Amino acid sequence: MADRPGRGWPAELELRLHHIAVVVADLDRALAQYLDLGFSPPERFDVPEQQVRVVVFAAGPGYVELIQPTDEAGPIARYLRKRGEGMHHVAYQVTDLERALAVLSAAGARLIDERGRRGVHDWRIAFIHPESCAGVLTELVEVPS
Numbered sequence: 001m002a003d004r005p006g007r008g009w010p011a012e013l014e015l016r017l018h019h020i021a022v023v024v025a026d027l028d029r030a031l032a033q034y035l036d037l038g039f040s041p042p043e044r045f046d047v048p049e050q051q052v053r054v055v056v057f058a059a060g061p062g063y064v065e066l067i068q069p070t071d072e073a074g075p076i077a078r079y080l081r082k083r084g085e086g087m088h089h090v091a092y093q094v095t096d097l098e099r100a101l102a103v104l105s106a107a108g109a110r111l112i113d114e115r116g117r118r119g120v121h122d123w124r125i126a127f128i129h130p131e132s133c134a135g136v137l138t139e140l141v142e143v144p145s
Helices: 027-036 075-083 097-106
Strands: 016-023 043-047 052-059 062-069 086-093 124-128 138-142
Touching: 016 075, 016 138, 027 052, 027 062, 062 075, 075 086, 097 124, 097 138
Parallel strands: 016 062, 086 138
Antiparallel strands: 016 086, 043 052, 052 062, 124 138
């Protein structure tokens, strides 16, 4: 996709904004800040396979995730050390994750995940390299029916 300027994501993906994720060093401090902003009490998750602890706030039809690394050697901890707290990724909901990955791969997107994996709420997720999304780490999410 990066080699084809002016072309967007394939239209058949029917992308819909799902959530944004913010990486934080101190989940409890960040949670208090978001509650002070007026967010409703969130759900909490530990996702050991991704080495993160996650707080998920409902925000209109989507969500805001706060993510804190749980393993100092893991990828989120490395990201936090390199870039500091702040925006980590944008996620878009798709109806068929495997099909979306195949379509994006065929269009030249650089995929981090060739196949879906489990995320919070048992959502199926996969990441696309920032190189293929104007510098933004992008997640695709398939919500089970």
